[in-house]
Amino acid sequence: MKSEDYSTGDAFQAEKRSVFTADWLPLCAEAQIAKPGDFLSATVGGWSVFGVRDTEGTLRVLRNACRHQNMQVVGTPSGNCESFRCRFHGWTYDLQGRFLSAPAPVAPKDPTSPDLHLIPLTTVTEAGLIFFSLGAPALPPDLGGQLPAYGGTLTTEIACNWKVCVEHLLADHTPSTDFIWRWPLVMVRRAGAVVIVEQIAPHTFLRTRLLTHVFGCAADNHRQAAATIKHVCERLQADRAAGTPAADGALTADFHRRLAEAYAQGDAAG
Numbered sequence: 001m002k003s004e005d006y007s008t009g010d011a012f013q014a015e016k017r018s019v020f021t022a023d024w025l026p027l028c029a030e031a032q033i034a035k036p037g038d039f040l041s042a043t044v045g046g047w048s049v050f051g052v053r054d055t056e057g058t059l060r061v062l063r064n065a066c067r068h069q070n071m072q073v074v075g076t077p078s079g080n081c082e083s084f085r086c087r088f089h090g091w092t093y094d095l096q097g098r099f100l101s102a103p104a105p106v107a108p109k110d111p112t113s114p115d116l117h118l119i120p121l122t123t124v125t126e127a128g129l130i131f132f133s134l135g136a137p138a139l140p141p142d143l144g145g146q147l148p149a150y151g152g153t154l155t156t157e158i159a160c161n162w163k164v165c166v167e168h169l170l171a172d173h174t175p176s177t178d179f180i181w182r183w184p185l186v187m188v189r190r191a192g193a194v195v196i197v198e199q200i201a202p203h204t205f206l207r208t209r210l211l212t213h214v215f216g217c218a219a220d221n222h223r224q225a226a227a228t229i230k231h232v233c234e235r236l237q238a239d240r241a242a243g244t245p246a247a248d249g250a251l252t253a254d255f256h257r258r259l260a261e262a263y264a265q266g267d268a269a270g
């Protein structure tokens with residue numbers, strides 16, 4: 001990897017299309033949007049999306065882009081509502097993302113057109129986590145079986161490139177039934193009755209959100225561990241930006257190999 005790959009917005013924009021368009025990307029734990037009307041928005045790999053549970057209990061992940069002028073419809077990280085009203089000019093959508101109404105001055109010519117609905121993404125729930133994809137992956141994102149009872153999620157904002165966080169979480173591990181890495185953004189670590197699912201959300205090229213989903217005990221038990229990950233990743237970011245490569249390891253090498261493949265495919269696609 002080159003130091004620019006860790007420290008420039010151009011590299012991140014290229015990854016948005018080369019790395020984050022085909023595979024499953026994690027959004028959140030299913031329990032984070034448990035009730036009808038619950039929603040959670042995020043930027044993952046540069047894609048602005050939100051998950052919502054409708055009145056029937058069905059979960060969807062939708063592009064967070066208004067069909068009027070492509071602005072973000074959902075401007076808050078999470079909450080509960082009965083409909084979504086775009087704050088820019090007032091186009092309103094229901095909990096399934098269907099266009100409901102717009103103020104007269106900005107109303108669409110044909111309010112029944114299906115092109116007015118928010119764009120739904122392929123969505124699955126696997127072992128208590130919600131995944132979405134901008135493509136159509138052939139297989140579901142296997143996390144190695146059922147998980148114990150959900151204990152909560154810790155959210156940690158880290159001032160680093162997402163690849164630094166992946167490299168750090170893969171370091172010192174080898175693939176086993178106790179440690180599963182799901183390309184590109186999820187690690188599952190089993191320790192007896194406790195399972196930790198680390199979810200990396202690349203927000204911008206220097207901002208990464210780490211969601212630590214804890215199953216089998218209270219999330220608070222892992223607050224210190226999450227703080228340590230933040231501290232180490234922010235230090236490693238300075239190293240990568242200065243050109244110091246990541247430490248060798250089987251999983252790190254696999255990560256870099258898959259990145260190189262994705263970059264090459266992105267280049268080929270132009």
Ligand code: FES
Pocket residue numbers: 066067068069070071086087088089090091
């Ligand atoms: S951009 Fe949403 S209503 Fe205009």
